[in-house]
Amino acid sequence: MSDVEAEATPGSYVTPGQEYTRDTNYIEDRITRDAVDGWPVEAGRYRLVAARACPWANRSVISRRLLGLEDAISLGLPGPTHDARSWTFDLDPGGVDPVLGIERLQEAFFKRTPDYPRGITVPAIVDVPSGKVVTNNFPQITLDFATEWEEFFRDGAPDLYPDALRDEIDDVAEVIFRDVNNGVYRAGFAGSQGSYERAYTRLFDRLDWLEERLADQRYLVGDTITEADIRLFTTLARFDAVYHGHFKCNRNKLSEMPVLWAYARDLFQTPGFGDTIDFEQIKKHYYIVHSDINPTGIVPAGPDPRGWLAPHDRDELGGRPFGDGTPPGEPRPGEEVPSLTAARV
Template structure:
């Protein structure tokens, strides 16, 4: 059996531990790591199924970096070489000319033994991977790429609020973003229940925090909201059942459900979400915990477009800025992937 296939079938049979990013070079305004910010030089590779990659997608949209940082979307299903460009004509990325993201990893480090992950940023001229540091990529898009931001772009990581944002996202990362995976891939009852308790303890804390405020930190959308949203939007379609995080659904928490709908209906959030990719990836790739690969028909997604009334709490989604325009035509989500 191939390494990728055996890895997928091993979920739920070996203790889950998220690997740190191996390639942590940064693309910065001063080019300190050898990778200066430059329009058109880099390509962002994402899976619309992956919550970590979706954070980069949202940040890119909100900041108006579509023209400066091109986008490649991989197939939500993987084969023995992991992420592949089978959605593109001829099965090759039209810019990088490769069939598998692993080719960009190999160009960076021959024989790299680790996993091939998204989001990834690739240097187009050389075809080499620059970074797969999912925790740092969005922060750098917000702070290092400012010369290429659209007019009216929001400040997603305001300096005066960074300590509070960092504190909030640390808890969200451990208990929610990563907590659902620790529960879903647990190998024994104690491990599962510990993660389960972390998930819902933090969700209860978040619900209480958001009951009287529109956004997690300050009165505008920040990095903290982006990081929480990408887990919440996947909660009922996959985490509640597939990962056994089933104390309650997102739709059963009035505060978090309204908060998630508010963000989903904000330009830059819902227009990056592809529920078809999300469901097919989790249920058909994680064969260790779903050996039949059957994809559930539900849940009903129409509720995402219902009124949320969160605007009554005040707040200014984009601060002194403006909403992003419509996504490029090539990046529209097919109707099957949307409510």
């Protein structure tokens, strides 16, 4: 196959007759204060590559913003679509990332491991001087942001992973990953009726559990926003726009679950959450890239995203979104997303 043909080849996401299993073998190096893996915490050295469309990448963008790490870790934003080879920087002038000088994220993986054999995934952190990927281990990236980069936090940064709550955060995050974050993919990429129905049932059983858990408490763990909320939010933000129809998660919409819908709107309207969400990029990614699920490539016009701005009344439950901290300021120039106040169906 020629390079041109490879660039145009879409990925395949469904294996007929089989249950979807996520490949969780990532580059597990960590960036830490003690540089145990050879990568020290150092402002200006690393670039976070995180597509707006991807829920796993969205977590890292939210964490970076809430903690105020924008000056310490730069942000590269691939476009919403990609082919079988790689995410590309087609939103940047000339289709080249202005810091890394590459057209495809794949190039940074190949600098680390020639002919890297696994998926080219976001988020990925790239060492700018060498151009090599340091890690694409998305669950650990945000935990390390919260625990290893304190020296570079903004004044008023929240504690997203408080010591006293870590065991509970980890437990809640694990079931959310298994049944919700990855559960929508297990339904959407199912290769058989049985595997789809099992994933569907687990997903909505867990959403019902979350509906009950959040009925009397504003946040998932404790009375402030934590890592657990960030992990749940990025799936909820995509639910009605993508997962309900595209992934056949259609028992009901998020907007038909009163508690979860109010909870999600509460977070969306909190600085650092909704101002990282670009619904047009999200829809383009799923409906165009997953061509074996949506072969026409038609992107839905709806739903109208302005419902995310409706009052949520969750503040009546108490809670302190940022604990003893403060909200982040406005997004940095070049990192803004389209305003929903101007959105049209």
